[in-house]
Amino acid sequence: MQFFAVEEEVIHHVGDAQCPECLEEYPESCPCGGLIHAESRGPDGADGTEWLRTRCDLCRRSQEDVEEDLGREPA
Numbered sequence: 001m002q003f004f005a006v007e008e009e010v011i012h013h014v015g016d017a018q019c020p021e022c023l024e025e026y027p028e029s030c031p032c033g034g035l036i037h038a039e040s041r042g043p044d045g046a047d048g049t050e051w052l053r054t055r056c057d058l059c060r061r062s063q064e065d066v067e068e069d070l071g072r073e074p075a
C-alpha cells in the first residue's frame with residue numbers, strides 16, 4: 001500500500017476507492033484514472049471557516065483544477 005498527502009499528513013491510500021482517511025463521498029474518480037481524495041479541517045483561521053482540500057492520487061491536481069480543465073474542454 002502506498003500513501004500520499006492531500007495536505008500535510010501522508011495518510012491517504014493511493015488507489016483505494018475505500019480510503020479510510022477521506023471524507024464521506026470521497027475518494028471520487030478523476031478523469032486521469034486516479035482517485036480524488038479529500039480532507040477537511042477546521043474551523044480554522046480568523047474567520048472560522050472550515051476548509052476542504054482535495055487532491056488526486058495520480059495527477060496530484062485538486063478537484064477544482066480538474067473541474068476547470070473539464071469546463072474548458074467541450075464534452
Ligand SMILES: [Zn+2]
Pocket residue numbers: 012013019020021022027037038
Ligand atoms: Zn483518501
Ligand SMILES: [Zn+2]
Pocket residue numbers: 030031032033034035056057058059060061
Ligand atoms: Zn487525476
